[in-house]
Each structure stands twice: as C-alpha cells, then as structure tokens.
Amino acid sequence: MRTFFMGAIAALAMGSVLMISQGISPAHADGHAVIEKRIAFMKNDILKPFLTIKGFVKDGKGSAADVAKAAAALSAAAGGIVADYPKGSGRGDHDAKVTRALPKIWEDWAGFEKAAGVLGAEAAKLASVAAGGDAGAIGAQFGMVGKNGCGGCHKPFRGEKVK
Ligand code: HEC
Numbered sequence: 001m002r003t004f005f006m007g008a009i010a011a012l013a014m015g016s017v018l019m020i021s022q023g024i025s026p027a028h029a030d031g032h033a034v035i036e037k038r039i040a041f042m043k044n045d046i047l048k049p050f051l052t053i054k055g056f057v058k059d060g061k062g063s064a065a066d067v068a069k070a071a072a073a074l075s076a077a078a079g080g081i082v083a084d085y086p087k088g089s090g091r092g093d094h095d096a097k098v099t100r101a102l103p104k105i106w107e108d109w110a111g112f113e114k115a116a117g118v119l120g121a122e123a124a125k126l127a128s129v130a131a132g133g134d135a136g137a138i139g140a141q142f143g144m145v146g147k148n149g150c151g152g153c154h155k156p157f158r159g160e161k162v163k
Pocket residue numbers: 035038039042043046047050081098099100101102112113115116119145146149150151153154157158
C-alpha cells in the first residue's frame with residue numbers, strides 16, 4: 001500500500017514536471033509545436049479572409065460588404081504573423097519538410113516585421129476601397145494585397161515547398 005502510494009506520488013510529480021517544461025518552452029522539445037501553430041494561424045486567419053475576397057473578385061461571390069469585413073479581419077490578423085517565430089524555428093534548425101521559414105527572417109527581423117506591416121496596410125486600404133463598392137477598384141486593390149502583402153513577404157522569407 002505504502003509503495004503504491006509513493007509510486008502514485010512520483011507519477012504525479014513527473015507528470016507535472018512534464019507539463020511545466022512543455023508550458024515554458026513549446027519551442028524546444030522538438031520545436032514543431034510553434035511551427036504547426038503559425039502555419040495553422042496562416043491558414044485560418046490569413047488565407048481564409050484572403051479566399052473570401054478572392055471569391056468576390058474572381059467569381060462574383062458575396063458582396064463588397066463581405067470584402068470590407070474580410071479585408072479588415074485580414075489587416076488585423078497581419079499584426080499577429082510575426083508572433084510565432086522564435087529564433088531557431090526555421091530552416092537550418094529544422095527539416096525543410098517541416099517549415100518553409102528561411103533563416104533570413106532572423107537575419108533581417110526588421111524587414112520581416114515591415115513585410116507584415118505592408119500586408120496590414122494593403123488590407124486596410126482594401127477595406128476602405130470595398131466600402132466604396134466599386135468592383136473594379138476592389139479587384140485592383142486585391143491585386144496589391146496579393147503582390148505586395150503576401151508576395152512581399154513570401155518572396156524573401158519563405159522557401160520552396162519540399163515534400
Ligand atoms: C510577414 C511575412 C508574411 C506575410 C505578410 C504573409 N506570409 Fe504566408 N507565410 C509566411 C512564412 C514565413 C510562411 C512559412 C511558415 C513555416 O512554414 O514555418 C508562410 C506560410 C503560409 C501558409 C502555410 C502553407 C505554406 O504554403 O507554407 C499559407 C497558406 C500562407 N502563408 C498564406 C499567406 C497569404 C494568403 C498571405 C497574404 C494575404 C500571406 N501568407 C502573407 C510569411 C508571410
């Protein structure tokens with residue numbers, strides 16, 4: 001009985017030590033948690049509103065008001081992109097199959113932050129253009145969001161996909 005009790009305590013203690021170490025540094029263990037988190041953020045908070053807008057521009061889906069709403073959400077989310085890039089979480093430290101984040105992100109952190117700011121600004125501009133309701137102007141500004149916003153960061157900071 002006593003040994004069982006001690007064993008149970010030891011197991012509990014080990015469990016909490018594990019939980020604490022995971023809580024403190026999700027980037028360590030193998031570093032994949034933070035990579036998965038930022039990719040999920042990119043898909044849910046960045047790509048989703050982007051596709052809503054694309055649906056309006058390319059296929060006439062939804063309304064200009066939907067575009068304004070999605071563009072405002074995209075602009076707000078842009079500020080969150082850089083949050084999940086601790087040093088050591090890119091290529092060079094991890095297999096190229098796991099992450100497309102290039103070491104240049106940490107060599108030029110200011111440039112990376114600036115690129116996120118450009119997406120924020122282009123998307124905010126799209127929100128105000130969309131409020132005007134002109135489909136042609138919306139299409140043109142959507143092009144800027146893709147080229148300067150997404151492209152302006154992916155080109156220098158994201159590597160080729162590796163399978
Ligand atoms: C400030 C930089 C930055 C901006 C702006 C940015 N991205 Fe990304 N994005 C990245 C990086 C870096 C990765 C790779 C992350 C990784 O693999 O760890 C990435 C990954 C992604 C992914 C995950 C799947 C994949 O192909 O790697 C999607 C989807 C994506 N971006 C879409 C977009 C779209 C759409 C926009 C514009 C609306 C955008 N991104 C703007 C930096 C950015």
